[in-house]
Amino acid sequence: MDNLDYGIIDLLRQNSRAGYGDIGNKIGLSASAVKRRVDRLVADRVIRAFTVQVDPVVDGLATEAYVELFCRGTVSPDDLRRILSAVPEVQDAATITGDADAIVHVRSRDIPSLEDALERIRVAPSVDHTRSAIVLSRLVHRSYE
Structure with a gap:
């Protein structure tokens, strides 16, 4: 390069x-x-795809939140991936340092559907609790994948 x-x-x-x-x-x-x-x-797989990005609001996903995920005991990244992959509203997730075990980016139609998605995450046996922050406005967004 x-x-x-x-x-x-x-x-x-x-x-x-x-x-x-x-x-x-x-x-x-x-x-x-x-x-x-x-x-x-x-x-060389440096460029992995050419894609279209549709405005999430147009796609019906106007409500956005970042959710800290706190687990009971030790939970493997593979277990978290399995839990979070089962919730279609989860756009992105990563394990993190600090008090929370993971950070999850969620997009949904509205607040009731966001609440439903959060409940589907919370019922997993290894999830202790979550802490959510609803996005009011995006200031900077760069996509690298």
């Missing part, structure tokens, strides 16, 4: 539909050179 590869990736992050010629004009390469580099980045 060199600076040209990073430039290509940055431009594709901004617009995955950008043409090779447009990208090349911005970073100083021909369209065919950009295509070769993109093909190599895909083959």
